Amino acid sequence: MNCAERLVALFGSQAEVARRLRLDRAVVSNWVKSGYIPARWAMEVEALSSGQIATRDVLNEANSRKPIRLKSRPHGESLFGSLLLGNDTMNDFSPAKRIRSFHPPQRTLMGPGPTEIHPRVLTTMSQPAIGYLDPVFLEMMEELKALLRYVYQTKSALTFPLSGPGSVGMEYCFVNLVAPGDKVVVCRNGVFGGRMIENVERMGGVPVVVEANWGDPVDPDKLEDALRKNRDARVVAFIHAETSTGVQSDAKALVEIAHRYDALTIVDAVTSLAGTPVLVDEWGIDAIYSASQKCLSCTPGLSPVSFSDRVVDYVKSRKDKIHSWFMDMNLLLGYWGATTRTYHHTAPTNALFALHEALLLIQEEGLDNCWARHRRHHVALKAGLEAMGLKFLVKEPFQLPQMNAVVCPEGVNEEEVRKTLLAEFNIEIGAGLGPLKGKIWRFGIMGYSCRPDNVMLCLAALGSVLSDMGLPVHVGDAEAAAHDAYASMHTRAAQAKAKSKAAAAKAAA
Ligand SMILES: Cc1ncc(COP(=O)(O)O)c(C=O)c1O
Numbered sequence: 001m002n003c004a005e006r007l008v009a010l011f012g013s014q015a016e017v018a019r020r021l022r023l024d025r026a027v028v029s030n031w032v033k034s035g036y037i038p039a040r041w042a043m044e045v046e047a048l049s050s051g052q053i054a055t056r057d058v059l060n061e062a063n064s065r066k067p068i069r070l071k072s073r074p075h076g077e078s079l080f081g082s083l084l085l086g087n088d089t090m091n092d093f094s095p096a097k098r099i100r101s102f103h104p105p106q107r108t109l110m111g112p113g114p115t116e117i118h119p120r121v122l123t124t125m126s127q128p129a130i131g132y133l134d135p136v137f138l139e140m141m142e143e144l145k146a147l148l149r150y151v152y153q154t155k156s157a158l159t160f161p162l163s164g165p166g167s168v169g170m171e172y173c174f175v176n177l178v179a180p181g182d183k184v185v186v187c188r189n190g191v192f193g194g195r196m197i198e199n200v201e202r203m204g205g206v207p208v209v210v211e212a213n214w215g216d217p218v219d220p221d222k223l224e225d226a227l228r229k230n231r232d233a234r235v236v237a238f239i240h241a242e243t244s245t246g247v248q249s250d251a252k253a254l255v256e257i258a259h260r261y262d263a264l265t266i267v268d269a270v271t272s273l274a275g276t277p278v279l280v281d282e283w284g285i286d287a288i289y290s291a292s293q294k295c296l297s298c299t300p301g302l303s304p305v306s307f308s309d310r311v312v313d314y315v316k317s318r319k320d321k322i323h324s325w326f327m328d329m330n331l332l333l334g335y336w337g338a339t340t341r342t343y344h345h346t347a348p349t350n351a352l353f354a355l356h357e358a359l360l361l362i363q364e365e366g367l368d369n370c371w372a373r374h375r376r377h378h379v380a381l382k383a384g385l386e387a388m389g390l391k392f393l394v395k396e397p398f399q400l401p402q403m404n405a406v407v408c409p410e411g412v413n414e415e416e417v418r419k420t421l422l423a424e425f426n427i428e429i430g431a432g433l434g435p436l437k438g439k440i441w442r443f444g445i446m447g448y449s450c451r452p453d454n455v456m457l458c459l460a461a462l463g464s465v466l467s468d469m470g471l472p473v474h475v476g477d478a479e480a481a482a483h484d485a486y487a488s489m490h491t492r493a494a495q496a497k498a499k500s501k502a503a504a505a506k507a508a509a
Pocket of ligand 1: 112113165166167168170192239241242243244268270271291300301
């Protein structure tokens with residue numbers, strides 16, 4: 001049986017295959033008739049058949065039926081010259097098509113991250129490569145750590161970026177702080193709290209879960225109750241800004257409760273850092289991690305972390321070996337520590353240049369101004385979304401400015417709206433996760449993506465798509481509401497400025 005026949009046999013009919021691949025039935029019928037599936041469908045077929053029909057089988061079959069011809073080469077000449085025998089243009093491992101340099105489209109990124117990246121950051125990233133032990137690089141690292149201490153509002157010397165995405169930051173905290181048998185209270189109010197529980201279990205710890213409804217913040221009373229019942233709990237972990245719902249929990253209150261019961265705290269600040277206040281020293285956070293691609297607006301793949309002295313003391317006192325070589329805090333400190341510089345792993349140098357520049361941009365703007373910008377554009381975006389009749393998932397006091405989750409109206413195809421925004425307006429917004437899949441849209445205004453032009457474009461595009469779909473949305477209403485919101489915020493700011501100027505003049509007189 002060829003791959004086309006195998007695929008049909010697997011799903012019972014050509015119609016079912018067509019439905020699952022979102023194709024016209026005539027296309028599938030043509031595959032069966034011609035006896036092969038075109039190479040460009042190879043990966044989809046492997047995914048659809050859960051690996052039962054391998055990409056390679058589809059490619060080889062397609063190539064034997066319809067060999068790839070390269071315009072730049074004379075007919076019959078092998079892609080690999082004399083390395084290959086015969087006139088086969090492909091071996092088992094070569095790509096199925098001619099690959100050219102990659103040029104991504106210019107998108108407006110208004111999802112849950114990554115964000116758009118400031119041109120200064122992109123330029124910095126393309127600077128010449130240097131070694132990770134080069135004295136110039138080491139100097140840059142020290143500045144980078146100082147800038148991170150600024151955004152985290154901490155004096156802790158143990159503040160540095162890990163080579164890896166936010167998930168690495170999360171795992172790093174758990175692998176160092178949770179020994180087998182340790183009891184850990186995890187607060188779950190969305191997808192990422194669930195991942196924390198997974199981490200505890202994988203470290204051999206015992207999770208005690210404090211649940212909250214998705215869209216609600218973590219309830220401090222419930223945490224206190226759990227700690228009262230589990231006085232041997234060593235660690236409390238929670239998500240400050242739950243990206244899957246757009247809710248913010250009261251980190252200060254939760255850390256205070258944890259400390260009252262002598263537990264260390266692990267705080268996820270992946271979406272909160274630089275978007276809303278994260279005051280590590282003032283709140284007494286023990287271990288915190290974030291990610292470079294959210295409100296820091298850098299390229300994905302770095303996870304800034306910060307640890308208190310309590311954490312270092314605990315890790316040093318652990319009798320067992322940390323269950324990960326790469327993430328063992330004791331070993332990594334040899335590289336990131338200010339006095340020692342021993343090889344640990346090859347640091348992603350150019351990505352770190354970029355993070356340095358992204359943090360510098362925040363410092364130039366001022367952290368207070370950066371938080372205020374996220375709030376200002378959230379207020380305008382919210383006014384626009386509500387003017388279209390959309391409802392927020394999260395109650396007003398707990399809404400995150402940088403992550404706005406709204407409920408998809410009854411009868412509207414959630415996915416089609418996102419796809420149309422991307423195809424027709426080049427705008428990416430986020431979908432719901434887990435139980436909220438298909439039910440909400442998530443509008444991120446993080447970092448460099450948090451700009452008035454993005455807010456207005458997004459509202460205009462969404463209004464047009466929803467009205468085309470037959471929703472009673474009057475095109476232009478959302479933009480007008482956002483304009484009004486901006487105007488009244490500007491008026492209030494001007495009045496406040498005039499008032500403080502007058503007060504200063506009076507005091508000086
Ligand atoms: C709250 C939260 N924690 C952790 C992560 C994981 O970060 P990353 O995707 O960079 O691994 C995310 C990613 O969106 C997140 O939103």
